[in-house]
Amino acid sequence: MDTTATAEVDFDVIVAGAGIAGSVTAYRLALQGHSVLLVERGPSPGSKNLSGGVFYCRVMEEAMPGFLLSAPIERRITRNCLSFLSASSFVNLDYADDRLAQSVTAVSVLRAKLDEWLAAQCEEAGVMLMPGVRVDALITEDGRVTGIRAGGDELSAHVVVAADGVNSLLCRQAGVRGPEPLKHLAVGVKSVIGLPRRVIEERFNLSGDNGAAYAIVGDCTKDLGGGGFLYTNLESLSVGVVLRLDDLARSGESSAELHDRFLTHPATESFLRGGELLEYGCHLVAEGGLAMAHDLTRPGLVVVGDAAGLTLNTGFTVRGMDLAAGSALAAAGVVDSALKRGDYSQEALDAYPRELDKIFVGQDMRTFRRAPLFLENPHMYGDYGRLLSDIMYGVYNLDTTPRRHLAAGVGDALKNSPLALLPTVRDALAGVRAL
Amino acid sequence: MKIVVVFKWARNPLDARVSADAAVSWPGVKLAASDDDPAAMEIAVALAAGDEVVGLTIGDGDTAWAAARGAARTVVVTGTPGEADSAATGAALAEAVRRMAGVGAVLIGDSAWDYAVISALAGRLGWPAVAGVTAAACSEQGELRVTRRLGAAIQVLAAAGPVVLAVTASRAEKNVPGMKEVLAARKKPAEKIAAADLLDAAIAYRVQTQGTRFPDTPPARVIDGGDPRTACEQLIAALRVEGVI
Known part of the structure; x- marks a missing residue:
């Protein structure tokens, strides 16, 4: 099958979805001089977006130099708190560090503002932004994705980038992934x-x-x-x-x-x-981590961001936006090369997952591959919090009875909880390995 | 007849933030095309009968909205002083229209989003205005016949000279432009005019809001359902009086 496109197209690249992954991909490709259409189903970028809001944003300095100074960030996160909550108590691991203010690796963002700003950068770089367009389907010819269909219209491109989020219908349609287990x-x-x-x-x-x-x-x-x-x-x-x-x-x-x-x-x-x-x-x-990994390319198609299943919950950090930006950088590099060579075949675009594996995105997904399984442990969400609370209660509740060493206090708390010692130790070791 | 269509000139009240004390704010809310804007555009294109239709907006973002629906070009008024100031908005729009020679009619969505802009626009132009317009056509003699709805009544008016028509949509937009129409529209001419160049600096346009309050709850009308036939008749009559059907 000849997958080297020679026919005229409406755009070199069509990116579906103007979130972080889509906007960064579009921006990088426009900087390389390619014609890029960025379509967004919301009436404006960010209008459909809802994010918890911490962006581990160091990658953006490579994607869009000067990001920290010009992007609409809210606060630089210098204090991280992991809290085990019970009905009447909480035990916090509270970490604050001035060094985090200097290195600025995490910022809080409101996506409505950030996505709009990203789209504006795209337009300045020459991207054609088209909000209010829901992509209904991919167009394929001879097994190669050649464009998109929206409403009654069709637009063609050498490469389509699916950045349409965690529930990516384009990926399902392309047979890249099926419905995710709950x-x-x-x-x-x-x-x-x-x-x-x-x-x-x-x-x-x-x-x-x-x-x-x-x-x-x-x-x-x-x-x-x-x-x-x-x-x-x-x-x-x-x-x-x-x-x-x-x-x-x-x-x-x-x-x-x-x-x-x-x-x-x-x-x-x-x-x-x-x-x-x-x-x-x-x-x-x-939330599936590496277990959600699937093919990221088809001839003429590249998948980035949440649509690629690139999210990571380690318990301490919940990441998605940085992985989206990292995947966009990798995808833009590979698509740029493909456009310059005029080769949009599976083999050419498969350089993208290989590139992902080389950078922090693929490596972190592998490093924390056990995290989702560890976080499936039901004790994490109740018993361990209550155990910690009971231990701390024993430490601080000086009720004039003679005190016991911490180890004995832990033993007492364990005896009074539904948790057994050995499985608890096993879980602790699993946690150390997973996180 | 050269027609101007005003679009994206108000914000959707559903996007407003209303505090517990009834104060209204618009954080991050942009001007948007109302449900009436497409109807105004549709009538404008039919009325122009091949003559020029010009889009006029004070909105930002995609300003090719009218161009994608048949306008030959677009005039974008930038930097309107205070989007909430209906008098200034109306004055800026009127001056922009005045600078276009030979305009026969200005069509604008008869939006409940902000009635005052339409009044200010017509007042500044000194043109007659018809609200609640559902259709308009030119007779063979060149007479403009305007259909408007007043409650349950339909009225057909003959209008002469330049006129402002505030159009009320009776249905959702039928032919939403596709991607190719939007892309082509972006290649049509768009002229930007600063509001400061349109407004007379010596005039204080500001509309001063004295305050806001929650609307009174209208009294409920209870229809006795003892006799279903009579109840249905009363319900239909009431809905007609209210202009619902």
Whole structure:
């Protein structure tokens, strides 16, 4: 089969989806002088987007130099808190470091603003942006993707880039992936709560544009697989829950009620008090890690970002946007070469997954390949939090009875919990290996 | 007849943020085409009968909206002082129209999003205005016949001279432009005019909002369902009076 296109096309590249992956791919290719169409189903880029909001953004300095200085970032995350929450207590691993303010590897973002800014950079670079267009189907000829169909219209391109998100219909249509099992997917329910800047800085012990990110497990999901999150923006907080779909479906719980329950938990409510609800919504989240990996290319087709299953939850960090940008950089490089050679075959585009494997995207996906399985452990979402709480209670509850060493206290707490020693040690070792 | 169609000149009230104290704010909300804009465009193209249709907007983002629906070119007024200021918006639009020679009619969506702009536009132009327009046609003698809806009544008016027609949509847009039409539209001419060049700096256009409050809850009308036939008749009559059907 000859997959070297010679016919005239409407655009060199059509990118479907103006999120981070799509916009960065389009931007990089336009900088190389290629004609690029960026289509977005929302009325404007970012209008359909809902993100928890921490962007590990170092990769953007390569994708769009000067990103930190010019992009609409909210706060530089200098304080990370892992919180084990029970109904009446919490145990926090709270890490703050001035060095994080210098290195700036993580920032909170509001995607409505960020995606709009990214699209504006694309347009300045020469990308033709077309919002309000939902791509209905890929056009294929002789086994090669040659364009897109939307409404009654067809547009052709040498290469189509699928950046249409976690639920990528284009990937399904191209036979790149099938429906994901529920355990690979979660639903995120999020609120953005407006608060004065000064109040946020007082409540989270922040100054300037420094910010905090909380990852919470336990009672926030009523012991279901998933977790809670709380991120500081400049004048608002992004807060909500992510619930693994298999657990949620089994439990019969309502995701909206679990979200409301988390926001009214005393540990959360104290941060939100007096705030004004600015935004509320839900979004599908990929949680499968490397297990979700699938083909990323077909002749004339490249898949990037969430559509490629590139998300990573390590418990400490929940990543997707940085992997999206990294995949976009890799894809843009390979597509640029393919366009210059006029070769859009499977073999030519397969340089993209190989490139991904060489950079942090593929390597981190492999390094944390065991994380999703480890995080499937139901004890993570209730029993271990309560165990930690009981241990700390024993340490601090000086009720005039004689104190015992910490090891004995841990033993007592274990005896009183449904957890057994050996499986707990096994889980701890598995956690060390997975994370 | 040369026609100007005004599009993307208001923000969708559904996007407004209304606080508990009824204060209204528009964080990040952009001007958008209303449901009435496509109807205005459709009538304009038919009315022009091959003559020039010019799109006029104060919106940003994709300004090729009218061009994709048949306008030959677009005039974009930039930097309108305060998008919420209906008087300034109307004045800037009127001055932009005035600078185009030979305009026979200005068509604008009769949007409930912001009635004041239409009044200010017509007032500044000094042209008659007809609201609630559902159709318009030119007779063989060149007379403009405008159909408008007033509650349950349909009225056909004869209009002479340049006129502002505020069009009310009776259905969703039928022929939404496809990708190729949008791409072609972006190649049509678009002229940008700064609002500062259109507005008289000596005039204070500002509309001052004294305050906002939640609307009174209209009293419910209860129809006795004892006799289903009578109840249905009463319901239909009530819906007609309210202009729902």
